[in-house]
Amino acid sequence: MSSPPRFFRDSSPAGAPGYKRSQFTYRHLAQLASSSSTCPLRVVSHIDLDCFYAQVEMVRLGIPEDKPLAVQQWQGLIAVNYPARAFGIGRHCTVTEARQLCPDLIAQHVATWREGDENFAYRPDAAEHIATDKVSLDPYRLECRRILAVIKDHLPARLQKVEKASIDEVFVDLSAHVYEILLERFPELARPPPYDDPSEQLPMPPLSALDWQADALVDLDSEQAELDDPDWDDVTILIGSEIVRNVRAAIKEKLHYTCSAGVAKNKLLSKLGSAHKKPNQQTVIRNRAVQHFLSEFKFTKIRNLGGKLGEEISRVFNTELVSELLSVPIEQLKSRLGDDTSVWVYNTIRGIDTSEVNPRTQIKSMLSAKSFRPSIDSREQATKWLRIFAADIFSRLVEEGVLENKRRPKSANLHFRQGAAGGGQTRSRQMSIPQGKPIDEEMLFEIAKTLLCQIAQEGRVWPCSNLSLSIGGFEDGITGNMGIGAFLVKGPEAQVLKATTRSAFEPGGAGDTVQPPEKRRRTDEGGIQRFLTKREANREADARLGSDVAAPRGGASSGSEHMPGVTVRPSGPHHQAPVAAHLCSRCPAGFASPEESREHQDWHFAKDLHEQERVGLALVSREPAAASSSHTGTMRSAAAPPKRGVGRPKKTERGQSKLNFG
Ligand code: CTP
Ligand code: CA
Ligand code: CA
Numbered sequence: 001m002s003s004p005p006r007f008f009r010d011s012s013p014a015g016a017p018g019y020k021r022s023q024f025t026y027r028h029l030a031q032l033a034s035s036s037s038t039c040p041l042r043v044v045s046h047i048d049l050d051c052f053y054a055q056v057e058m059v060r061l062g063i064p065e066d067k068p069l070a071v072q073q074w075q076g077l078i079a080v081n082y083p084a085r086a087f088g089i090g091r092h093c094t095v096t097e098a099r100q101l102c103p104d105l106i107a108q109h110v111a112t113w114r115e116g117d118e119n120f121a122y123r124p125d126a127a128e129h130i131a132t133d134k135v136s137l138d139p140y141r142l143e144c145r146r147i148l149a150v151i152k153d154h155l156p157a158r159l160q161k162v163e164k165a166s167i168d169e170v171f172v173d174l175s176a177h178v179y180e181i182l183l184e185r186f187p188e189l190a191r192p193p194p195y196d197d198p199s200e201q202l203p204m205p206p207l208s209a210l211d212w213q214a215d216a217l218v219d220l221d222s223e224q225a226e227l228d229d230p231d232w233d234d235v236t237i238l239i240g241s242e243i244v245r246n247v248r249a250a251i252k253e254k255l256h257y258t259c260s261a262g263v264a265k266n267k268l269l270s271k272l273g274s275a276h277k278k279p280n281q282q283t284v285i286r287n288r289a290v291q292h293f294l295s296e297f298k299f300t301k302i303r304n305l306g307g308k309l310g311e312e313i314s315r316v317f318n319t320e321l322v323s324e325l326l327s328v329p330i331e332q333l334k335s336r337l338g339d340d341t342s343v344w345v346y347n348t349i350r351g352i353d354t355s356e357v358n359p360r361t362q363i364k365s366m367l368s369a370k371s372f373r374p375s376i377d378s379r380e381q382a383t384k385w386l387r388i389f390a391a392d393i394f395s396r397l398v399e400e401g402v403l404e405n406k407r408r409p410k411s412a413n414l415h416f417r418q419g420a421a422g423g424g425q426t427r428s429r430q431m432s433i434p435q436g437k438p439i440d441e442e443m444l445f446e447i448a449k450t451l452l453c454q455i456a457q458e459g460r461v462w463p464c465s466n467l468s469l470s471i472g473g474f475e476d477g478i479t480g481n482m483g484i485g486a487f488l489v490k491g492p493e494a495q496v497l498k499a500t501t502r503s504a505f506e507p508g509g510a511g512d513t514v515q516p517p518e519k520r521r522r523t524d525e526g527g528i529q530r531f532l533t534k535r536e537a538n539r540e541a542d543a544r545l546g547s548d549v550a551a552p553r554g555g556a557s558s559g560s561e562h563m564p565g566v567t568v569r570p571s572g573p574h575h576q577a578p579v580a581a582h583l584c585s586r587c588p589a590g591f592a593s594p595e596e597s598r599e600h601q602d603w604h605f606a607k608d609l610h611e612q613e614r615v616g617l618a619l620v621s622r623e624p625a626a627a628s629s630s631h632t633g634t635m636r637s638a639a640a641p642p643k644r645g646v647g648r649p650k651k652t653e654r655g656q657s658k659l660n661f662g
Pocket of ligand 3: 048049166168169
């Protein structure tokens with residue numbers, strides 16, 4: 001645990017000799033208290049687990065921190081720990097290639113469901129059973145929930161605002177919490193503003209050392225900026241950083257996982273910060289450092305600028321660098337990109353992002369799928385998979401609080417792709433999930449069988465190359481923010497969960513878990529990325545139909561994870577997704593054709609830009625331009641392996657030695 005920094009207790013009083021005012025006002029302070037997303041003193045953190053699946057396996061199996069380990073899915077790797085990355089091993093490697101680089105590598109296969117079995121398990125022979133197994137990510141989901149519980153436990157319940165952004169990361173809006181601490185340390189800030197005028201500027205913070213402890217402080221672009229007196233935004237971000245350091249220490253202490261964090265004024269920057277230095281570090285991007293920090297990035301590495309839009313911008317303006325794009329006036333951007341897009345781009349490269357941290361995670365649909373290579377040709381075989389899909393989806397429903405009736409799906413859909421691998425017609429059937437009685441695995445299985453029966457009755461449907469069961473149209477049982485209770489499964493829920501996850505944690509299990517990297521990555525993305533190109537939208541629609549095909553390096557894929565952007569979403573307005581052939585991932589709309597769906601996505605895209613609401617999910621590659629030459633656009637490139645060992649002391653950042661004013 002860190003000790004708080006030492007401050008002088010008094011701020012310079014108004015009217016004192018050399019009196020200088022803060023650039024912030026009493027109104028800004030009030031905005032901080034209410035976690036306003038436009039508050040210039042705002043503090044947001046992004047916390048991301050280091051090599052998450054790999055750490056889960058290391059902790060589960062009791063493997064020492066310095067041993068190289070990778071998580072295997074079929075012949076590919078889906079997570080690589082930092083000691084293994086030091087050998088040049090990354091997600092791009094096959095198991096064989098990885099072993100050539102590091103013969104001592106521990107390759108742990110993910111847990112799998114097996115055709116005919118009712119539980120997933122770690123199996124020593126999973127890699128050879130691509131045809132009969134389906135990966136299970138439940139062990140990681142369970143750990144994710146435990147981590148969330150620790151985070152929430154550590155923050156005052158009435159002030160916390162935590163958004164689960166993916167299986168291994170959260171955004172935390174720390175503003176209200178920081179405000180409380182700020183007032184404790186500087187009671188003079190609690191006094192009413194002079195003349196009761198909230199637009200009055202605050203007194204300056206005391207000139208004392210800001211103790212950044214072990215934070216990685218992003219450099220500033222000029223020595224002068226470092227010499228400028230610290231203002232209240234430096235102080236709030238420092239307090240935020242202390243909180244985050246303690247949260248990270250609690251995760252390490254209680255669950256033995258390390259994570260990295262970014263602390264900044266918004267989601268966009270904090271997300272960039274958490275990826276900036278890994279593993280087991282936290283990066284602080286003070287407001288005064290934002291421009292310098294961003295200018296080191298290629299804008300094409302900013303996720304929402306990584307696709308067609310980024311390509312278009314680099315073509316039109318003949319540069320990929322944020323630093324060069326910064327000099328392009330807004331009018332010029334507008335003339336080439338249109339008004340809304342330009343405003344968004346203009347703001348993003350300046351680190352401006354007012355998107356909210358949404359405490360509720362809205363799952364809109366869930367899908368469990370399997371592609372068959374070779375295809376299957378009987379109802380009996382298909383039924384065995386339906387049993388697995390039902391179990392898989394049910395365990396995720398448990399997680400969603402369905403047993404406490406917090407949220408409940410209304411409809412189920414079965415997709416059936418006829419024919420040999422890759423081709424063929426897709427048939428689907430949908431039905432309502434009976435309301436008024438508890439959903440259980442058996443009920444889902446019965447529904448799935450009924451739907452299969454309806455499809456089979458059409459005649460001449462076999463063989464089948466892909467089968468998927470999805471549920472959607474979630475309705476809320478309880479409104480309001482989720483407390484810790486939503487993550488800590490209790491009573492009967494716990495029983496079910498235990499039954500469905502037990503095998504994954506049994507000692508002596510040999511496997512690990514996996515998901516196709518492509519899919520995982522898209523799940524992580526979210527934001528407007530999915531709507532940037534028609535092709536993207538189409539791919540999503542495809543995936544929703546269960547057309548999960550290529551896994552990394554020839555592995556079969558399993559669509560067992562929540563569909564990217566579809567199932568796990570930040571809240572905002574409450575959406576419900578009916579199960580239809582082409583579902584909108586943003587609202588309840590469903591469409592008969594991919595064209596209609598794409599048009600609709602374009603509309604969302606335009607609307608997004610306009611409202612600038614969701615853009616804060618802009619996720620960016622962590623490498624600054626200079627370090628990313630061999631980078632191919634994936635987010636956590638293994639091409640730049642970090643140093644061996646976790647949490648070794650690092651050299652002092654420039655800003656750390658410079659912020660001493662005491
Ligand atoms: N994941 C995946 N396929 C991808 C990306 C991620 O299966 N293409 C899974 C990984 O197994 C990973 C988890 O999702 O452990 C979180 O992903 P991410 O945070 O991107 O990477 P980490 O493995 O956690 O590594 P890092 O330390 O760089 O965050
Ligand atoms: Ca991670
Ligand atoms: Ca992540």
